[in-house]
Amino acid sequence: MKKRAIILSFLLSVLLLFVACGSNDGAQDTTANPENQEYEKLTFDNYGREVNVTAKPQKVLTLGPNCSELFVALGLTDYIIGNSLDNHSRGALPEYEEDYAKIPELNYSSATRDAVLTSGADFIYGIDWEFGGSGLELEELTEFGITTYMNSATTLDEIYEEISHIGKIFQIEDRAQAFIEEQKSRIATVQDQVSEQEPVKVLVYDSGGDGVFTCSGTNFETLLVELAGGKNVFDDITEKQWITVSYEEVLARDPDVIVIHDYDTPSLEEKIKEIKNDPTLSKLDSVKNERFISISLESVLPGNRMAYTVEKLSKGFYPELFN
Structure with a gap:
């Protein structure tokens, strides 16, 4: 009898051990890495x-x-x-x-x-x-x-939608929405500040050569220029986002300010030198008065810098307003 009791006790211990292990495994499954949880298509x-x-x-x-x-x-x-x-x-x-x-x-x-x-x-x-x-x-x-x-994206609604989609894909919807709201608020603040100003005529200068490589009216950069209180002098061209225009046409449209893209080559300094030495562009008052605003190329592409760029451009367009 004693031997049978020992055997039964041993078997009971083993059974309890299996039950405990099964319970622990189940707990691990329910608290598994979130990456492994069900993902809705x-x-x-x-x-x-x-x-x-x-x-x-x-x-x-x-x-x-x-x-x-x-x-x-x-x-x-x-x-x-x-x-x-x-x-x-x-x-x-x-x-x-x-x-x-x-x-x-x-x-x-x-x-x-x-x-x-x-x-x-x-x-x-x-x-x-x-x-x-x-x-x-x-x-x-x-x-x-x-x-x-x-x-x-070519509009704010489109880039905000991209950000919203990224939020859903990576399950950070609240963070994405908060970022969007911050961008909207900062841009609205700038628009309030420049609302009573006469729009500044703006030439976007990416590079020179056979003409000026610039952005058209459908380019995202044109939108940022407008939000900052400017007007792209080539916003009436809408066939392509990036266009090449003649130096004579730039002179005829007489921009007040020249926004120059800053990236690796040619350098910003080289571009300014090109503009000043060009026989046609050098006739512009904006060149004579060195009304240049430099901005990195990534800042005028749809991404996270909408508010940053609108703020930077507006200060360049209206230095007397912000100083």
Whole structure:
């Protein structure tokens, strides 16, 4: 009897141990890593393309400094495994420098097909000019299991929608909405300050050569210029976002201010020298009076800098108002 009691006690102990282990396993499953929890399929209209996201992306490529810095601003730096187009950047805003420096560089200039396809990425958020012409074909990216969301906004509503979609994809909807509201508030403040001012006539100077390479009326930069109290002197041209116009046409439209893009080459100093030495542009009062405003190229692309750029441009347009 004693032997049987010992055996029964042993079996009971083993049974209780299994029950306890099963209970602990179940507890672990219910508190598992949030990344492994069920993810509701999301479908977005991305400028005429249907984008489906069935799981939270883990390895992201941000193609374009504006796209990279937006992810940093939204607290998504750790998801990025590579970026591109830092040749169009003058560095992150001070508040984002530390996190931006953590991002591995996929390509200094445009992303290449081989670099993207061998990166291990499962998601791309990239400016539209990185696709097609550079060899990144959307269909092929899909075949390689890479979901692509293009950055192609030309209005504030469109970039706010992009930010909202990113919030849903990465389950940070409240953070994304708070960022949008902050941008709206800062821009509204500038508009109140310049509302009674006569719009300043603005030439956007990206580069020279056979003419002035500038932005048209459908370009996102034109919107930022208008929000800051300016008027793009070539806003009546709408066929393409980027255009080349003659020096004579610039002279005829007589801009009050010249906004100059600052990126790697040619340098800002070289561009100003080109403008001053040009026999036609040098006749402009804005050139004689050196009414130049420099701005980094990434600042006029749709991303996280809308309010920053509107604030900076307005101070350049109306120095007497803000000083």
